[in-house]
Amino acid sequence: MSDQYNAPSSSRRQVLKVGATALAAGSISGIVMGSNVAQAATSTTAKEGQNKMTSFFTTSDGTEIFYKDWGSGQPIVFHHGWPLSSDDWDAQMLFFVSKGYRVIAHDRRGHGRSTQTATGNEMDTYAADVAALVAHLKLKGAVHIGHSTGGGEVARYVARHGAGNVAKAVLIGAVPPIMVKSASNPGGLPLDVFDGFRSALAANRAQFYKEVPIPFYGYNREGAKVSEGVKDNWWRQGMMGGAKAHYDCIKAFSETDFTEDLKKIDVPVLILHGDDDQIVPIADSAELSIKLVKNGTLKVYKGYPHGMCTTHPEVINEDLLAFIKG
Secondary structure, eight states: OEEEEEOSOOOOOOOOOTTSTTTTGGGOOOOOOOOOOOOEEEEEEOOTTOOTTEEEEEETTSOEEEEEEEOOSSEEEEEOOTTOOGGGGHHHHHHHHHTTOEEEEEOOTTSTTSOOOSSOOSHHHHHHHHHHHHHHHTOOSEEEEEETHHHHHHHHHHHHHOTTTEEEEEEESOOOSOOBOBTTBTTSBOHHHHHHHHHHHHHHHHHHHHHTHHHHTTTTSTTOOOOHHHHHHHHHHHHHSOHHHHHHHHHHHHHOOOHHHHHHOOSOEEEEEETTOSSSOGGGTHHHHTTTOSSEEEEEEETOOTTHHHHSHHHHHHHHHHHHHO
């Protein structure tokens, strides 16, 4: 099922030059097959000076995961993209807590305020960390919403850990089924692109993170209304995380195959994607994922960029609310 949305007018689409440093490269978000299964420790410690609505819990491998937990009602769990943090969901969390929902978002291991991990920076552990958080907070009937890398995290979590706990799932500008080009995925991006991401990050992460938000938010398009605050906030979130974890996550988001995860999901799935997404091209992501899920709806937004939850929250939030209430 597919709907076409008309967004405000945008300039003609330009082909992203994958060879130009790793400008577009850096904004893609992803997931990878892994091994370590993390579970919540016996107790959660609220950090000194933190508001009671923000806390940490410790996984079985000693990783401290930061999370926000606001409000009451049906829980909505937000999963952020690479290399950002739970702060990337500000516009959605404020909207949904005002509508009577309980909103939860965590900083993925190695990102934001969570431990800057040297290991476990792959999708199996990311999903296990989510399962541990869900168990710790005793969440039932939750809606899981993931953007970019977070969309892959949602797919892996729901498929492997979500039985009986998940009501619905949403993938926004998400990386599934798989990003990297191969014989079985001829429309994917060449491995050289992701090698370029790694090289750019290792050479000058601070500068790389200054460049990524430009295609991420479509600020390189003619007529785009550029927000310096949004760009600075993207950089701030990225630099809070660990360089090693971010480096490892590039393999995670680009090479993890979510095909079987998508096939296993039996709850309703909403897939949202901008047709001018320069980071996760729609033809090799949403348009393939919708064919794999059992009960899915695809909504395509004309002219919208990868970071459309930030650039067009008034549209995205209302569509999310309609799906959750439906």
